[in-house]
Amino acid sequence: MKNKRYAMVLDTRRCIDCKACTVACKAENHVPLGRDNYRNWVTQEELRGSYPRLGQSFTPGQCMHCGNSPCDHICPTRATGVNPDGIVTVDYDKCIGCKYCMTACPYNARYFNEEKGAVDKCTFCAHRIYGDGRSPACAETCPTKVRVFGDLNDPDSEVSRLLASRPYRVEQPDKGTKPFLFYLM
């Protein structure tokens, strides 16, 4: 049987910037308080138009679980690894806190978790996926269903069907990281 390849598809037109995903992530993954400590985020894009005809979009983001991960290449002690299903992980016991991965990530997806004494990031809530097969907390909690999580190697999965039916983009394709967060257009 073919390996799974996990990915996330985001329909940013549905995002209302409620930040429930950020709160759910913090609660689920025990992310400490503090400005720098978060695994996912919502970018408020620039206002469009002029008053009174204004528009704004919001772009949620997190670790892109890249197919060509700079963090994985440069981690000196293999603390960062990539599972066969594409989830980019951090082994906290191996992390030496050099922060090289933080400088190498073009998405600023990593932060230093002082409580863990290691660099931390989104794992697609791997403990939920491998535990009882639940979706990541951010996807499950989103009231407008911006995020859809699933297996790209399964042609019948929702993520596969969405990417087959709608055009999409990825963040910073010029960096060559082959991200697995897909934004529907």
Added chain:
Amino acid sequence: MTTSAQKTLRLLWYGLLAFGLAAGLYGAAFMLRHGHEEAFNVTREIPWGILISSYEYFMAASAGLLILANMAHVFGREDFRPLARRALVLALFTMTAAFAIMAAEIAHPLRMVLYALISPNPASPLIWVGVCYGLYGAVLLGQLLADLTGRRELLKPLGILALIVSVAVLTNMGAILGVAKARPLWYGPFMPLYFAVSGLVSSGALLSLAAWFGDRPGRSGRNDASLNALGRFQGLALAALAVLMIWKLVGGLYGAPPGKYEATLALTSGPLAVNFWFFEILLGLVLPLGLLLGRPFRSPFSVMIAGVMVSLGVFAMRYDLIVAGQMVPVRRGADGLVNGLLQYSPSSIEIALVVGAASLCLLLYSLCLRLPKVAGRAD
């Protein structure tokens, strides 16, 4: 100089170093008690600050010093011979300062050693830097021991090895930045070359200070012929660095390459402009080049003055490079931007740690030169 004046100067010198060391110890104690987050001003967007830039300054200077130590042993440059042992000792202690800073910067230095051995990632430039440091330390200590114990026949073969590992250290240090595609200011093959040349420049500057101020604080023991030779070498190395700087600027501005352009502007007209124009360019390049290449100005004294200026200039250069490379946000929507740039200034604890490491280096060097065995052949 009278004996009592020498004694006073020596007391002042050691008092200053003791103060610097105490500041460093306070910084280390604060960091251990309160953690990096509270002690350092680095952020998730700018994770590397003055500790990394200072570590690079000392380590690159160390590698350059080992190259200069072997100008006589390998290339037969006799005018460098009186400085050879001094360069080796200084290389050892600048490396010590670099490692002390690295131990403070890295969250788990002991874990680093363990997992670098049992779980190395050969794709990581950091691992290769570690390999280079291991070889570098072994060759440096081996050559110093050979020199101190009179095993002169070993100096040349060890010197050839020393040249290879020093170049490897310098270029690998540059490669750490050069492979970071997320940071356009750093990315590319320029960094290894830049580190090699700037490492030689900073080591020449430190060695000229060591040569001028003699083997003991307050007592002149300088060798003018060596200083003149060092001055000529420094002039050429600085000219090479100036050429690299010009093309670094042109490459950063021409056609406004995304990310690189904004970072270059941060240097030339942004928050780092004073550092860049005054310390890097004026103090670090233009004035010393004038002193060393302008025949009417060239003298042992001007070599020493150029050494002071270049030491400050290259220190600022390392800081500017590290900070400017991270000031441009890598993704949209970052908060705390000023004129589109992220902000960083070192905390007092970070500064204290750098002062402590520099004082440690100078203290060890000064004490070491009081040993007759070490000081004996100096100059």
